[in-house]
Amino acid sequence: MKLAIALVALIGLTAANPRPQLPTPDTPPPPLSSQEPQPVPESSTTSSTSTSTSKDAPPPVATREPPVPEGSICECGYTYCASVLMGMKKPWSQKQLAESYCKTPHASCNNNVPATNTSSALYICLCDDADQKVGTHLDLVCGCDKCLNIGPDFRGRCETPCHGGNCQMEL
Template sequence: MKPTLTILALIGLAAANPRPQLPTPDMPPPPLSSQVPPHDEPTTTSTSTSTSRDNPPSDPTRAPPVPDGAICECGYTYCASVLMGMKKPWSQKELSEAYCSTPNASCDKNVPATNISSALYICLCDDPDQKVGTNLDLVCGCDKCLNIGPDFRGRCETPCHAGNCQMRLW
């Protein structure tokens, strides 16, 4: 009974003594880049070095420019037929180069091992905020590449291998 009364007394004290509210400033603090202490200023040496203060921060509201020529949306998979049918179409040469430049892809003397017209590609981009790019990697050569709803992302009708598969069976 005594522990129960002690617990109830502690709960009552906690409820009666609320935490104080912190004051809210009228104006937000200045950006971190303007709060650099004077002792952190870069020193001049005989070699030229670049600091983050040399380059102004990028404006997050500005989208990167759209590259010229054929593009793809970052992270999406595409059938070659879709890439060749875009407003700015990918050429067979570009698709063949993307196929053979993919690590471990089956290419003999820069000639793809399967038909590039039915291959499945993925659009890769360097910047996480990038929306469109020009870098394709081969996912695999398909017997038939499908582009069906509801998501219209490219996929192979049957399973396939992207290239020189090195598996161990135990």
């Protein structure tokens, strides 16, 4: 009995509150065909912004992702052991790693020769733009005795503490 009363009340509420009618445009939409799109009359537009529906028009610039750089790349903001960088699909070379090592400000390099082994060094991938996903610029974090790449996050880290450059201690 309660169920029947609830159903009658629900039907009554639905009947008392009809759905609003959507406005009908003054002109019918253009037919779907391969012809050029027809101009829309000024009186039928309801918004001050316009969107392009042409197949040939490129997407808006804001939605485009920057192109992936050629050659060796890394994901922005991640730390990498040199062994991971050298094992990538487009591997980094010893020469590239040594150059990145020595180009890092305050890194310990004499005559462009790294002070520690580049094969066990820890690097960070830096990018120019905040929304950039991949880049080609590595900076040395530090030279490691042994660089680790273990789960659960698989981000590079040194097994023991290290120094990335010429430390200046203040007492």
